[in-house]
Amino acid sequence: MLSLQLISIFGIIASSITGFIIAYMHRKQMRQIELHKQDPSIDIIPPPSRFTYFVKSEWDTIVGVGSPLIGLIIELTSKNQLTRLSVLFISVSVSLIFLNFILDLLYTIQRNTLSSIQEVATKQKDGFLDTNNSIT
Numbered sequence: 569m570l571s572l573q574l575i576s577i578f579g580i581i582a583s584s585i586t587g588f589i590i591a592y593m594h595r596k597q598m599r600q601i602e603l604h605k606q607d608p609s610i611d612i613i614p615p616p617s618r619f620t621y622f623v624k625s626e627w628d629t630i631v632g633v634g635s636p637l638i639g640l641i642i643e644l645t646s647k648n649q650l651t652r653l654s655v656l657f658i659s660v661s662v663s664l665i666f667l668n669f670i671l672d673l674l675y676t677i678q679r680n681t682l683s684s685i686q687e688v689a690t691k692q693k694d695g696f697l698d699t700n701n702s703i704t
Contacts, residue, residue, distance in 0.1 A: 593617070632668035636661040 604612045616624070623630065640661040643654055 629668065629672060632671075633665050636664040636668075640665075 600610070600612055603610045640658060643657055643661070646654075648654070
């Protein structure tokens with residue numbers, strides 16, 4: 569009985585939160601329309617929400633960790649007998665999660681290194697760095 573009550577409470581909370589989010593987005597859109605009426609140079613399309621920006625910027629991590637994690641949770645919560653295939657599935661899921669974190673770390677290091685090299689090259693091209701090593 570408790571699980572049915574929790575499901576119904578979750579449904580009420582989820583529908584309430586959805587209503588608040590839709591009302592917030594509607595008010596945001598109405599403000600954009602009013603601003604566009606006052607000044608036509610302002611675009612009507614509102615900027616993306618924080619959630620949309622987060623999902624777009626972290627999409628690879630969400631998919632790379634989320635999909636193995638969902639499979640891992642399903643496999644660990646099942647009441648079936650543990651087989652070799654399920655052990656293989658669990659180990660592959662954990663390995664994919666760690667691989668995603670390592671690749672994300674390597675990508676961050678590569679991006680920072682290339683931006684530093686580009687910054688040094690730009691300074692050198694503009695003449696801010698002295699390439700002479702002569703001591704006077």
